[in-house]
Amino acid sequence: MNIVVAIKHIPSIADDVPVKGNNVDFDSVDFVLNEWDEHSIEQAVLIKEAVGGTVTVIGVDLIGELDNALHLALAKGADKVVKITADDPAADSHMQAKWLSEAIKGMGANMVFAGVQASNDLDGQIGPMIAAYLDMPYIGGVSSVEANSDSATVNKEFAGGAGAKYSVSMPFVAGVQAAPKPPRYAPVSKVRQMAQSATVEKVAPSGDASSGLTFKKMAPPVVTGHAEMIEGSSKEVAAKIVELLKSKGLA
Amino acid sequence: MSNDILVITEHMDGKFSDVSFELVGKAKELAKALGGQAAAVVVGGGVDANVFASDSTIQVDDAALSQFNPEAYAKVVEALVKEKSPKVVMFGWTVTGMDIAAWLSARLGVPCAAYAKDVRVEGGGIVVSCQAYGGKLTAEVAPEGETAIVACLAGSFPAEAGQGATAAEKIASPVDLSGLKMKFIEMVKPAGGDVDITAQTKLVSVGRGIGGKENIELAEELAAKLGAVVSASRPVVDAGWLPRTRQVGKSGLKVKPKLYLMLGISGAPEHLEGMKGAELIIAINTDKKAPIFNVAHYGATADLFEVAEAMLELL
Ligand SMILES: Cc1cc2nc3c(=O)[nH]c(=O)nc-3n(C[C@H](O)[C@H](O)[C@H](O)COP(=O)(O)OP(=O)(O)OC[C@H]3O[C@@H](n4cnc5c(N)ncnc54)[C@H](O)[C@@H]3O)c2cc1C
Ligand SMILES: Nc1ncnc2c1ncn2[C@@H]1O[C@H](COP(=O)(O)O)[C@@H](O)[C@H]1O
Numbered sequence: 232m233n234i235v236v237a238i239k240h241i242p243s244i245a246d247d248v249p250v251k252g253n254n255v256d257f258d259s260v261d262f263v264l265n266e267w268d269e270h271s272i273e274q275a276v277l278i279k280e281a282v283g284g285t286v287t288v289i290g291v292d293l294i295g296e297l298d299n300a301l302h303l304a305l306a307k308g309a310d311k312v313v314k315i316t317a318d319d320p321a322a323d324s325h326m327q328a329k330w331l332s333e334a335i336k337g338m339g340a341n342m343v344f345a346g347v348q349a350s351n352d353l354d355g356q357i358g359p360m361i362a363a364y365l366d367m368p369y370i371g372g373v374s375s376v377e378a379n380s381d382s383a384t385v386n387k388e389f390a391g392g393a394g395a396k397y398s399v400s401m402p403f404v405a406g407v408q409a410a411p412k413p414p415r416y417a418p419v420s421k422v423r424q425m426a427q428s429a430t431v432e433k434v435a436p437s438g439d440a441s442s443g444l445t446f447k448k449m450a451p452p453v454v455t456g457h458a459e460m461i462e463g464s465s466k467e468v469a470a471k472i473v474e475l476l477k478s479k480g481l482a
Numbered sequence: 483m484s485n486d487i488l489v490i491t492e493h494m495d496g497k498f499s500d501v502s503f504e505l506v507g508k509a510k511e512l513a514k515a516l517g518g519q520a521a522a523v524v525v526g527g528g529v530d531a532n533v534f535a536s537d538s539t540i541q542v543d544d545a546a547l548s549q550f551n552p553e554a555y556a557k558v559v560e561a562l563v564k565e566k567s568p569k570v571v572m573f574g575w576t577v578t579g580m581d582i583a584a585w586l587s588a589r590l591g592v593p594c595a596a597y598a599k600d601v602r603v604e605g606g607g608i609v610v611s612c613q614a615y616g617g618k619l620t621a622e623v624a625p626e627g628e629t630a631i632v633a634c635l636a637g638s639f640p641a642e643a644g645q646g647a648t649a650a651e652k653i654a655s656p657v658d659l660s661g662l663k664m665k666f667i668e669m670v671k672p673a674g675g676d677v678d679i680t681a682q683t684k685l686v687s688v689g690r691g692i693g694g695k696e697n698i699e700l701a702e703e704l705a706a707k708l709g710a711v712v713s714a715s716r717p718v719v720d721a722g723w724l725p726r727t728r729q730v731g732k733s734g735l736k737v738k739p740k741l742y743l744m745l746g747i748s749g750a751p752e753h754l755e756g757m758k759g760a761e762l763i764i765a766i767n768t769d770k771k772a773p774i775f776n777v778a779h780y781g782a783t784a785d786l787f788e789v790a791e792a793m794l795e796l797l
Binding site for chain 2: 242244245247250266270324347351352356357358360362364368369371372384386390391392394397398403406408413440443446447448451452454455456457458462466468469470472473479481482
């Protein structure tokens with residue numbers, strides 16, 4: 232089984248997201264691995280453990296710092312890592328999807344996994360676009376994949392814990408929402424070892440596409456309301472909340 | 483090319499989701515401003531499609547479309563968009579709309595603005611406001627070209643404006659649906675046996691800030707004191723700290739309790755979709771810029787553990 236997993240480095244949203252001009256100020260944010268990519272790596276490695284095969288992890292290196300994420304992927308069980316050397320944090324999703332699909336084309340993938348979404352950009356998902364460019368079917372919101380010989384049984388989530396099972400013939404692209412198990416932890420020592428011994432294959436970006444969207448503005452949301460903030464120490468906050476709940480007959 | 487708007491509706495178990503009505507309502511407003519028509523598209527036969535306030539409704543009836551099938555639905559929508567070349571194609575940015583909107587964008591080489599919260603007409607074209615960075619930023623984008631795809635978050639527009647009784651025109655599939663690579667096998671129903679969080683009047687909801695499975699107990703204790711039940715954001719469930727039945731949000735359950743006390747939840751758009759209708763929302767978060775504070779009624783920039791412990795002493 233040949234599985235390709237696309238991973239993405241994104242600006243961390245744990246802190247402020249600074250804006251410069253009409254886009255994020257990419258120089259002053261930390262980049263982290265998109266959380267759904269941890270799940271798609273896990274899903275790929277689980278399949279490899281079940282039926283054998285190769286897991287190749289690929290990403291567009293937007294800021295020249297993707298190696299860390301790739302080493303992490305190796306420590307979690309990936310066999311091969313590839314980076315597309317773009318060095319353009321503002322490349323739009325269509326462009327990136329095009330580069331990725333050109334690079335994935337020759338890999339003989341039975342399955343391509345992408346995270347169901349990344350929490351940064353807005354013009355959609357790279358997974359479905361890779362599927363469109365590679366002329367493969369796409370299924371998103373995926374919470375488990377079991378590989379058979381030339382097809383897979385895929386569980387897609389709907390809302391409220393409901394879902395549906397599909398049989399999908401290979402090759403296809405899946406947007407992973409969650410692996411059947413929480414993503415495994417890779418010890419720092421193992422990541423370091425990978426950083427010293429592993430080779431990251433480099434591919435130049437090839438192909439061209441555009442999102443066709445003009446950014447007019449990027450700014451913090453216009454806030455229509457704001458919570459009434461309860462000030463004070465944690466004890467005071469607790470007391471005020473309890474008082475509030477009592478006054479409303481909720482405690 | 484036309485000035486029409488095509489709304490791709492969605493339904494399950496014979497019922498349309500609210501977002502379909504929300505989109506139709508908005509499409510009517512946009513079509514009026516653009517001088518076009520708003521058409522609703524219903525893919526699949528097993529639902530009464532005469533329920534929209536659209537100018538027209540098309541229902542594509544084919545046995546291969548009786549259950550949601552991302553591949554089949556995508557092909558049908560692609561064929562309709564090619565045939566009608568509308569100005570705007572509207573999807574819900576939902577677990578089904580997400581499968582198709584961006585795919586169609588790449589297939590047709592037309593722009594797609596996802597995560598949309600608002601759409602307005604400006605200078606004969608549209609401008610879309612989209613949420614980005616987990617709700618911390620808003621981007622305004624203008625699509626180029628003759629057709630644009632807009633995928634809107636559920637709950638962005640009022641549903642009433644889209645409700646009506648336009649008679650649907652039934653058509654056969656515009657594309658050959660034999661030889662699909664994707665086959666629907668069966669529905670998987672949610673696991674039963676747990677409490678129903680949608681039926682609770684009070685919820686204590688925990689997010690990733692709760693830090694680990696061992697801390698769920700604290701939330702359980704607090705909930706017990708308040709006569710509440712513990713619910714959660716998605717990462718808590720994905721980590722296996724609570725069962726799926728407790729998840730609130732886009733891919734979880736929609737709740738509308740009298741009290742929604744949030745401990746360590748940032749307020750991502752996908753979470754808000756499930757709880758913003760709660761009567762009293764109180765959020766405890768250490769990040770004073772957490773987007774949840776734009777939605778909650780009361781908030782405190784504080785450590786959830788300290789506040790929860792202190793509340794336990796007082797209750
Ligand atoms: C298709 C799709 C569907 C989704 N469906 C859902 C869904 O149904 N429900 C859902 O919830 N999410 C859903 N998500 C995920 C969603 O995008 C967010 O990732 C998620 O809601 C974030 O959960 P969180 O707020 O608990 O975690 P985070 O965003 O990581 O926030 C944790 C918060 O805890 C705070 N914190 C940390 N420590 C403390 C402390 N000691 N005291 C107080 N505060 C603290 C932090 O400041 C932070 O704000 C979905 C995503 C996708 C792509
Ligand atoms: N630059 C990138 N390199 C590799 N994969 C990517 C890249 N951008 C997005 N992806 C994949 O597409 C998924 C969805 O991202 P997005 O379309 O940006 O919301 C991610 O989880 C990745 O799997």
